[in-house]
Amino acid sequence: MASETKLAGNPPGEALLAKFAAIVGEKYAIREPTDMASYLTELRGLYTGIAAIVLRPGSTQEVSEILELANEAGTAIVPQGGNTGLVGGQIPFNGGDEVILSLSRLNRVRNIDPGSNTMTVDAGVVLEQARAAADEVDRLFPLSLPSEGSCQIGGNLSTNAGGAAVLAYGNARELVLGLEVVLADGRIWDGLRSLRKDNTGYDLKNLFIGAEGTLGIITGAVLKLFPKPEAKATGFAGLASVGNIGKLFDIARRIGGHSLTSFEFVPRIGIDYVLRHGDQIRDPLSQAHDWYALVELSGQDSGGGPAELIEAILGEALEAEIVDDAAIAASLGQADDFWRLRELLSEVQGHEGGSIKHDVSVPIAAIPEFIERASKTVTGMIEGARPVPFGHYGDGNIHYNVSQPVGADKEAFIARWDEVNAAVHAIVTEFNGSISAEHGIGRMKRDLLPGVKSEVELDLMRAIRRTLDPNAILNPGKVV
């Protein structure tokens, strides 16, 4: 992991802390270590920090006043949403100089306009809540993550969250029409617009989206809504090679078009893990296959739609011997069962010992070659290591995880994390891929950035950061 850095912020003294507390009210200024604990560590225990105080503002205006004060005093601010981030971007360092600014109390759905297909929310609205609000007016907000019961919209946007629906709906970035952002000096940028076409100046919102709280603090957003699909069809296919998964994807894309909403893949070893450790899981196919694809289409009922499309897709693939066997879910319950085979995989890897993880993407056509080379490299480095590559095939995003050899010492395996990461990332870079497809840079991958970005790009990023945050108070030590 990246080494701890003591950053050059100004440690806030008592008088300053009292001023911060006065902005939010004592009730929402947290200083007791036990009360602060949950803000100071993230869910996997990889990063734990210390903060001078946790502030829980109740309005955009309070966020503005906090930043204005912090900017004058040179106090580092760590914005935090649902604290579900996977690269440590929301956790303070160990110096105790930083102030955590929690967005949790900004949790109102401000406005829903189903006629315009837009919804305006506070940044602290939990993703599940946003999805429910859309559902109530017969709309879909398609962003969907495993952590949706906890993660917040502000965090989703700050990390440009992905998830399983990217294939049809895009990343978080593509679901936003406008933002409200508090800048480093406390000024509020009201960019809340709900227009699908607006060419009046620079696209500032996309600077803040994915910037992980380093360029400004998102306090509100206008989100796009979509029609709720009336029908869904889910298929589960067994294949002999990754190359065949690619060919199935081509067929699914061609026949399914706009209606193809998910295309996931899992290796046999992953199915074995789930069958071994999952609860009441059964293999939908009668024989074992080396690879599996989960294909889902959604759309409207008229004209058969998804049901006819999945049959056409799998029919063509079976005939061409691209797919060796396939099952089509006969009910929503059975569709859920197929999805569990894919979704439980993240959980159950822990039962197989240590797992070294990667969150990478490569151009889709390069997936087979990437998996082959990465697995050859990794098993060459660690005899008996068990690659478990799975994920969002249609986005080129592979959770390339490596389980320890059976019976090996877990700690010794995990100790080789950085070494394995470096080898796999080198291959990713050769394919012009990304070493962080979904999770962002945060603290975890900050030191890796110079290895994958040109000096020009790093320089541009730093110049923009200096322009927007000249006193370097916004989440220092994160990203770049």
Added chain:
Amino acid sequence: MASETKLAGNPPGEALLAKFAAIVGEKYAIREPTDMASYLTELRGLYTGIAAIVLRPGSTQEVSEILELANEAGTAIVPQGGNTGLVGGQIPFNGGDEVILSLSRLNRVRNIDPGSNTMTVDAGVVLEQARAAADEVDRLFPLSLPSEGSCQIGGNLSTNAGGAAVLAYGNARELVLGLEVVLADGRIWDGLRSLRKDNTGYDLKNLFIGAEGTLGIITGAVLKLFPKPEAKATGFAGLASVGNIGKLFDIARRIGGHSLTSFEFVPRIGIDYVLRHGDQIRDPLSQAHDWYALVELSGQDSGGGPAELIEAILGEALEAEIVDDAAIAASLGQADDFWRLRELLSEVQGHEGGSIKHDVSVPIAAIPEFIERASKTVTGMIEGARPVPFGHYGDGNIHYNVSQPVGADKEAFIARWDEVNAAVHAIVTEFNGSISAEHGIGRMKRDLLPGVKSEVELDLMRAIRRTLDPNAILNPGKVV
């Protein structure tokens, strides 16, 4: 129109011009007034300028050398693509100090990867050429504009072009995965990546997209490709009110879902214009209606798809008396006829005398009220003025055009352009809409920007512009 501004650039002397010419070669350095003419004026004759020289580089490297030299010397550069822009952003001012940098010779399709659904192009590739290259590998590049025979990808991206396919595919911004940009100081940013998921740092590409050549010069792009729809269904409906168009849109969106690819609207007066001045046009419906909607769905053949969807949509709308009459195209030829009713409208307005134009958008649900208020205001200002509102209903983008009163003096009417614009824009702003939905700011709307943007936003834009172009050489006087 905005008054001419003499800008503070350094007029390039002979020695400097010779250096510029040496970069591209004498053959591609244009100094003869007759040869320069076509670069100096735009297609409607609204803006004509003078330039010191027109340079036609043949590579990204040459563009880089030009900018490096210009940055050192303080020479203003006006980037130009197909010269089809509608707000004067590509035309130099009258001082003669500026250098036009034409991207036209950078016209190679660098790479197509149908498996990954991406295509890498030079910025000077003509849009029609890009679409044809995608078609050849059985893919769709969906950006489609009336000017596609001349406009270039670089210009499309620099203005975040829209067009008729935005409803299903998004604006130009949403069709780009990566960019190659030459910065003001000549450094080349290679951001050409073809990944759909990549969260390694700030989203720099979206700064340059829509920046109209003021933050950097786009020299290459990675574009998204899509499956080619196999089937299309087009309907033409007659309705009694704009409110009913909105209700039809809701039905179309709900039933059509992802398959709804266009939703346009036209007023009766527009149909009259087209019937009066168009060639071999006939009204598809037997009676006149106050308003019309053109609805198109596309998708795959399996399961009926578009054909069944359009019947379901129009069937429900007729039953609910939202639509009074409708025709479904029985052939591609008939679909084309429906589209001509919509597309010819832009051309034929000229036959009805002066036309004062607006390119605005409002939230979709506000369209009926906006049209009502704007028309009341405009006819109140100019008795007998004939509003002709039409456009992309599904994007909230209305080409709100106003024809002169029959028999009125055309020049006197056109002389009131700014006055009418100001009144209509004020209403747009009340609805939190955009005064430039598609065409950008350029020179035409630069003075209007402070009226519709907060001081914070203007300040952010200027700060970013200063950071990326400290010597103010990139298209000065445009945008902000």
